[in-house]
Amino acid sequence: MKKLIAGNWKMNGSRDEVNQLAYDLMTGLSAEPSDKFEILLCPPFVYLDRMDKFFKATPVSIGAQDCSPRENGAFTGDVSASMLADMGCSYVILGHSERRTYHHESSEDVRAKAMRALAAGLKAIICIGESEKQRTDGIHMETVADQLEHSLPPGFNSGNTVIAYEPVWAIGTGKTASPQDVEEMHGFIRKKLSEKIKDAGNLRILYGGSMKPDNAAALLATRDVDGGLIGGASLDAASFIAIASAA
Ligand code: PGA
Secondary structure, three states: OOEEEEEEOOOOOOHHHHHHHHHHHHHHHOOOOOOOEEEEEEOOHHHHHHHHHHHOOOOOEEEEOOOOOOOOOOOOOOOOHHHHHHOOOOEEEEOOHHHHHHOOOOHHHHHHHHHHHHHOOOEEEEEEOOOHHHHHOOOHHHHHHHHHHHHOOOOOOOOOEEEEEOOHHHOOOOOOOOHHHHHHHHHHHHHHHHOOOOOHHHOOEEEEOOOOHHHHHHHHOOOOOOEEEEOHHHHOHHHHHHHHHHO
């Protein structure tokens, strides 16, 4: 299975900055073989169209960072999954810990969004992960199991869904989970998935949380790690390309 190397740009960039980043990525990536990894870029909504046009004729995929749980209508400020598909997106990140924290999204909310995403033909990247306290309290496994149980939409499979395991304490902090902890958790997630679907072995499970060029090779070589969801380091073309090369 090709590793999925996904850049989550979060709420960063200006028109000039995203143009420059796209240009630098295009230049750097064309030198890299692409049979080992698939590149996905998830810019803010307002730059999706620009990035879709920029990468249209390339193997680079474009995705969004959220979508509405509703189909369409009077929901000021929201963006629907079908609009994202119309915009050229093939993926949408759902239930990122920043959305669970700052927008109080529950796993049930994430599932409602994932159902819209799948109905619109998008692939849902469902984020799960424990807080530092949950890990020190020893309830990280059950936390992740509960998030999985309530976030996964009916009809999910390895073709329409990706899981991103992102321990909250590792996001943007420079701390990463050890390859041993990642292997343990990814194996656990794979087991939980296999209780629900037949093709769990083919469903990509990404690791996210301070993935950088210097730790990417070890994390991406870890058993059951099928790619990375990269925040900070995805804003720097050289770092992001170095991470992809590590795959
Ligand atoms: P980070 O973010 O790489 O900056 O830790 C990862 C994420 O939030 O997806």
